[in-house]
Amino acid sequence: MLRPILLVLLLISTGLLQAQNTYTLASPDGALTLRIEVKPDLQWQVNLRGRPLTQPSPIAMNVAGYGTLGLRPVVQKTEKNSVDRSVSAQVRQKSADVEERYNELILHCQGNWAIAFRAFNEGVAYRFMTQFGSKVSVLDETFDFQPARCTRIFFPEEDGFYSHNERLFEPREPAALAENSLASLPVLVETEGGTKILLTETDLQDYPGLWVRAAAGKNGRLKGDFPRYPKFSVELTNRDVQPTDREPFLALADGTRNFPWRMLLVAENDADLLTNQMPWLLAEPSRIENTAWIHPGKVAWDWWNNLNVYGVDFKAGINTATYKYYVDFAAENGLQYIILDEGWCETGHVDWITEGLDMDALAAYAKQKGVGLILWVTWVTIDRQFDLLLPNLKKWDIKGLKIDFMQRDDQEMIRFYWRMAEKCAENRLLVDYHGAHKPAGLQRTWPNVISFEGVYGLEQSKWDDRKKIDPEHNVTLPFTRQVTGPMDYTPGAMLNYQKYDWSPSWSRPASLGTRCHELAKYIVFESPLQMLSDSPSNYKKEPECLQFLSAVPAVWNRTVALDGKVGDYVAVARQAENGLWYIGAMTDWTARALKLNTDFLPPGDYEIEWYQDGLNAERCAQDFKHATGHIKSGDPLQAAMAPGGGFVAILRKL
Numbered sequence: 001m002l003r004p005i006l007l008v009l010l011l012i013s014t015g016l017l018q019a020q021n022t023y024t025l026a027s028p029d030g031a032l033t034l035r036i037e038v039k040p041d042l043q044w045q046v047n048l049r050g051r052p053l054t055q056p057s058p059i060a061m062n063v064a065g066y067g068t069l070g071l072r073p074v075v076q077k078t079e080k081n082s083v084d085r086s087v088s089a090q091v092r093q094k095s096a097d098v099e100e101r102y103n104e105l106i107l108h109c110q111g112n113w114a115i116a117f118r119a120f121n122e123g124v125a126y127r128f129m130t131q132f133g134s135k136v137s138v139l140d141e142t143f144d145f146q147p148a149r150c151t152r153i154f155f156p157e158e159d160g161f162y163s164h165n166e167r168l169f170e171p172r173e174p175a176a177l178a179e180n181s182l183a184s185l186p187v188l189v190e191t192e193g194g195t196k197i198l199l200t201e202t203d204l205q206d207y208p209g210l211w212v213r214a215a216a217g218k219n220g221r222l223k224g225d226f227p228r229y230p231k232f233s234v235e236l237t238n239r240d241v242q243p244t245d246r247e248p249f250l251a252l253a254d255g256t257r258n259f260p261w262r263m264l265l266v267a268e269n270d271a272d273l274l275t276n277q278m279p280w281l282l283a284e285p286s287r288i289e290n291t292a293w294i295h296p297g298k299v300a301w302d303w304w305n306n307l308n309v310y311g312v313d314f315k316a317g318i319n320t321a322t323y324k325y326y327v328d329f330a331a332e333n334g335l336q337y338i339i340l341d342e343g344w345c346e347t348g349h350v351d352w353i354t355e356g357l358d359m360d361a362l363a364a365y366a367k368q369k370g371v372g373l374i375l376w377v378t379w380v381t382i383d384r385q386f387d388l389l390l391p392n393l394k395k396w397d398i399k400g401l402k403i404d405f406m407q408r409d410d411q412e413m414i415r416f417y418w419r420m421a422e423k424c425a426e427n428r429l430l431v432d433y434h435g436a437h438k439p440a441g442l443q444r445t446w447p448n449v450i451s452f453e454g455v456y457g458l459e460q461s462k463w464d465d466r467k468k469i470d471p472e473h474n475v476t477l478p479f480t481r482q483v484t485g486p487m488d489y490t491p492g493a494m495l496n497y498q499k500y501d502w503s504p505s506w507s508r509p510a511s512l513g514t515r516c517h518e519l520a521k522y523i524v525f526e527s528p529l530q531m532l533s534d535s536p537s538n539y540k541k542e543p544e545c546l547q548f549l550s551a552v553p554a555v556w557n558r559t560v561a562l563d564g565k566v567g568d569y570v571a572v573a574r575q576a577e578n579g580l581w582y583i584g585a586m587t588d589w590t591a592r593a594l595k596l597n598t599d600f601l602p603p604g605d606y607e608i609e610w611y612q613d614g615l616n617a618e619r620c621a622q623d624f625k626h627a628t629g630h631i632k633s634g635d636p637l638q639a640a641m642a643p644g645g646g647f648v649a650i651l652r653k654l
Contacts, residue, residue, distance in 0.1 A: 020075070025105045027119040028084070032266060034117055034124055038107070042070035042115070046124055046264060052148040053191060053266065059115070060142035061128050061259070064249070066111065069128060070142070074110035081106075087281065090291040090447040092555040093486055093526050096577075098277045122276045123265035127203070132255030139249050143210060143224025143262055145199060147189050150174050150220025154188035154480055154566065157181055161211070161227035162242050164407055164435050165454040168468055169480045171567060177214035182225065184211055185438055188480050188566065189220060196566070198265040200484050202279040204440035205418065207251050207260055209409030226250050227410040238348035239378040239405040251411045260440070265483065271561040273479045274572055280485070283441030293428050294448050295399075296528035296555045297336025299374065300326045304459060304490060305535040306507040312537075318343045319356040324365055329536035331369040333550040337529075338366070339402055341376040348381055350389040363396035372399035374430065379406045383416060386423060393427065400430030400450070400529075409437040421446035432488060432529050439485025451529045455481050457489040458533055461509045467499060470512040471644040472567055472588040478524055479566040491521035492533040492549070494542050496621040498644060499589065513586075514621040516613050517646035519545060522552045523584025524570055530554040544626045548611065548648065552582065560600040571639060571647075573600055581606075583649040585639040591618070594639040594647075601633035601651065608637075610649040617642035630654075 021039040026032065035045045037056065046053045060070035081104040086097045102120045109115070112131040118124065130136070153174060156167035165184045186200040199222070201210045208226045215221040228250055230243035261282045267273045288294075302323075307316050314321035326338045344359075346352035353359055366373050375398055382389070382403055392398075401424060406413055417433065424431050425448045434453040443449045455477065460469040481487055493511035502512050511518050522530065532539065532549055539546045553576045562571040562583070571585035571594055581601060585594055608631045614623030621644065631637065631651070639647035 023078070023105060023107065025103055025117050025119050027121045027124075028082075028101045028103060029121045031121065032119055032124060034119055036105070036107070036117060038073050038075055040072055042073050044117070044126065046266075048195060048266065048268070053195065053197065054264075055146035055148055057144040057146045058142050059126065059144075062139040062141070063130070063132070064137040064139055066113075066132060066136065069109070069111070069113050069130075070115075073107070075107050076110050077108040079106040079108065080104065089280070090286050090288070091294055091296060091443070091450060091528050092557065093280075093528060094275060094277060094556060094559040096557045098281060100281050118282070120278055122267070122272070123263060123278050125261045125263040125278065125282055127261045128259040130255060130257060130259075134255050135252055136255040137249045138207075138251045138253055141224060141226065141250065143212070145212070145222045145264075147191055147197065147220045149192035150189055151192055152190040153177065153220055154476065155181075155183050155214075156187065158184050158211070161410070162407055165437050166456045166460070168456055168473060169476045174220040175218040177218070179214055179216050181214045182211060183213075185209070186480055186484050187212055187222065194268075194270075196267045196270060196273060196479070198267075198273060198480070198483055200263050200265070200279060200438070200440075201260045202263060202282045202441040203258070203284055204260045204414060204442070205284070206253055206411065206415060208411045208414065209437055209440065210260070210262070227408065230410055230412050235380070238380055240407070241380055243408070243410070270479055270566050271564040273483050274561040274564060274570070275559055276483055279439070279441065279483065280444050283444040285444065286447050287445055288425050288447060291447055294430065294450070295336060296450060298530045298532060298554050299337040299339055300330045300335050300536060301339050301341065301490060301531045301533050302326060303339075303341035304462070304509060304533040305538070308507050308535050309537045317356070318354050320358045320362055323357070323362050326536060327362070327366045327369050327371045329539070330371045333546060335371070335532065335550070337372040337374050337399060339374045339376060341402070344375065347378060350377065350381060350385045351392070359392070359396055367397055374398070374400040374402055374432070376402045376404060379403050379416060379420075379435075382420065390427065393429065398429065400432065402432045402434055405435040406433065406437070407435050417442055418446070421449050424448055430529065434488065438481060443485050451486040451488040451527045453488045455487050455489055458491055458493065458511065461493070461504060461511055462506050463504050465504055467502065467512060470499065470589070471517055471586065474513065474517070474521070475570050475586050475588050476567045478570050479564065482526055486527045487525055488527050488529065488531070489521065489525050490531040490533045491518060491525060492531060493518050494534045494538040494545065498618065498621050513644035514613050514617045514642055514646060515545065515624045516611050516617070516641070516648060517586050517644055519548055519611055519648045520584040520586045520646035522549065523574055523582045523648060524572055524586055528555045553577065562596050563594055569594065571596055579653070581651040583637070583639075583647070583651070585641065585647040587641045587643075587645050589643045591643050591645065592641050594641070596637045596639055598631065598637055599634050602653070603633050605654045606631050606633070606651045607654055608649055608651050610647070612640060612647050613642040613645040617645060
């Protein structure tokens with residue numbers, strides 16, 4: 001009898017040990033599940049409704065002196081947490097309050113490190129956490145994404161790590177990706193059945209940004225890569241500092257810290273990506289206690305239209321009279337700010353003001369009119385001359401800085417982003433990062449960082465002879481780049497053309513697509529510092545459109561995804577702080593008539609004001625119809641759009 005009992009005990013013991021090698025974690029609604037293996041090495045797999053979304057993929061981090069975390073780990077303790085709460089946003093983007101629901105599993109491993117996994121209904125994420133004491137050198141990190149059934153990848157291919165990250169998200173079959181081709185994040189992967197997986201990161205602090213390379217196999221597998229720490233750099237100009245050689249390590253970091261979250265955002269319907277807030281939720285909360293001074297708003301921008309004002313009695317250019325004209329335009333139309341872009345001072349010397357521009361007089365005039373001033377600077381100059389500029393920032397009551405040309409996200413540059421965000425917060429300055437990488441959580445931790453470029457935006461229309469800054473690109477961005485955070489695309493063109501008669505122009509730039517497509521960007525695209533990029537002279541010739549642009553908010557109390565298909569069309573509804581609802585829809589080069597549901601409206605009768613493509617918008621893209629009517633909550637609403645078209649509606653409850 002003894003031997004059978006011992007055998008049973010041995011089998012039970014073996015089963016227990018095997019169970020400890022595998023851990024599972026489910027999303028609150030149970031649709032997403034993680035299977036985490038720790039033997040022999042750490043790996044994870046994501047399943048959706050019982051079917052694999054990914055193949056088992058390794059996770060590891062190589063730290064000098066501590067070995068490779070994830071290689072034959074020994075789990076000493078597990079910790080489980082669940083969260084279900086509402087979080088208020090200091091600076092609203094999609095909504096005033098953000099619902100946060102997730103389940104968490106933390107594996108505490110031998111050797112003073114841990115790894116945390118979180119499962120939301122909208123996606124999954126993991127991060128390393130270490131307690132190593134003093135500084136450590138991170139030699140490498142393994143991020144491996146292996147989709148189970150990949151059909152397409154929206155792959156923003158890059159030439160190298162020195163980049164503005166202004167790329168196209170063109171759909172490509174996995175077999176079309178050359179091995180080792182490089183992409184910045186985010187990357188959107190489509191699986192069989194249409195489910196989308198967006199790869200990105202957040203809470204990126206004191207660490208290089210994650211990029212991916214196409215792996216061998218032609219099956220959609222992507223492997224992580226990082227810009228290593230700069231060893232030597234060359235200052236090519238007063239805006240371009242380019243690494244020429246890099247260290248063998250990724251980062252020199254505190255030994256006790258949390259590392260960035262690696263994220264897979266999952267959407268069974270494309271439109272679900274439009275309201276995904278995981279990148280914001282997983283970032284560190286605000287370090288600014290009093291954020292009342294942070295004022296989102298709209299901006300009259302000078303650079304895109306090349307200060308090309310006309311019908312005036314002064315010579316237009318970088319001078320006091322021209323900028324007073326911009327101030328007057330902003331004041332007359334309720335715009336909160338104007339930007340003085342490149343040229344207001346000598347680029348490398350913030351105290352050398354351009355001849356003909358009296359900053360003291362302009363600042364006094366803007367203050368009298370209630371319009372804030374924002375100044376453009378290069379990162380190189382402001383990093384060296386912030387203290388030199390500060391007395392003038394105070395004297396002129398400057399509200400913010402547009403900081404440009406970083407073009408990197410190695411650890412050295414990430415430190416600059418954070419250092420400058422903190423310095424600006426101490427002096428109550430907004431920050432708009434141009435020439436930047438994608439948002440990766442900084443905008444929550446330092447909410448004075450109110451927007452980012454890192455997008456193939458409207459500025460491309462000044463030189464894009466490939467005609468890629470087009471409606472198809474515009475209806476791809478809301479499902480890709482915009483999911484990571486605010487997007488300073490800089491819309492607002494009042495010269496609009498169909499594809500066959502458009503060409504780039506430096507001083508009189510125009511947009512591809514219809515006038516209503518352009519108006520809809522102000523509802524579909526998200527930036528708490530939203531630009532009006534065209535000349536005030538052009539806007540004054542379009543009073544009906546200017547009426548809309550003056551009133552449309554830059555931030556929202558609530559967002560509802562109505563419909564969408566990446567690269568084809570998009571439709572959203574957003575509620576303003578004053579209770580008004582706005583609907584914006586955009587299409588690619590295919591004419592569409594979307595039937596939109598209005599069940600999101602509280603019960604009752606509404607006045608509806610709309611802008612829709614005119615009957616001849618297919619020939620003349622500036623043709624539109626502006627009308628009003630009535631609608632009840634729940635009534636279907638048809639958004640008819642021409643090729644490259646759009647639709648806008650404002651709903652006021654009666």
